[in-house]
Amino acid sequence: MSEVFRTGNAVVRRQQAPVPVTIAGQAIVATRCISLLLLVNELGYDGVADLVHRSAQSWDSTLILIISQLIFCIELRCALTLMRGSRRGRWGYALTQAVVVLYMCAASVGGVYAEIFSISGANRFEILHSLMMHKVPDLLVLALLFLPASSRQFFQRS
Template sequence: MSEVFRFGKTAVRPQQAPVPVMIAGQAIIATRCISVLLLINELGYDGIADFIHRSAQAWDSTLIFIASQLLFFIELRCALTLMRGSRRGRLLYALTQAIVLFYLWAASVGWIYPEIFSISGASNGEIFHRLIMHKSPDLLVLLLLFFPASSRQFFQRR
């Protein structure tokens, strides 16, 4: 307080992100980290080693596996940057979700090989329903980032 009277300047605090943006950023980080922990718990050490070994058998499987890991880290980085008000982080997260949604749908229908990451189903309608249910947390996060007025205003100021 004495610095204000001495120098006549106030300390400018960085603007806090609105609640929907903070919830969305924390949800991205939480869902990604929890999904990794659940995968580790489900597969165990031998299952993870086998999954990595099978992914490294062919170039296309290896590239898809590396791309999935790259997308994981890009999503985490987007979560951190969008909580600071980066429009680029918000748009990049939306782009990664569109890429993941397209790949999961195309691999599940059988258009893209190898099908490392795919959703099984008896018909295209069932596959689409399971895909939407699988991606519903990410769709909710996108809604929190793009639709509340406080979120839109926060990203337009930067």
């Protein structure tokens, strides 16, 4: 201990995240950034400008657009914090996924605004099946965060 005070150099070792947690964090960042790039590529400049213009027409659609961007940022933040061992990052990501699934169900089945967040289908079963297929990567990430023993132990230490 006195060596630390004399030299001023302290060695701080942080525990490395287990492989499932690291893969899950990187997968969250990768899937979110790639999906954003694919959406912008699909819509093009005019489509993005039209989306923002239509969203600015009323308060409810503006609020939905702002919340969707906020959820995007929260998911990225959760990915970075969970790789450091934060339980809040893991539970925050699970909570954002629950909110997204509930809203997408409401937008697809109930006809809530923002057709960009809805999934089309002939009936409710087909819509829910498409939604679950769309969320399979997120379910796999959640499985990596909650199921392996190394992941559970990593989050219980912090």
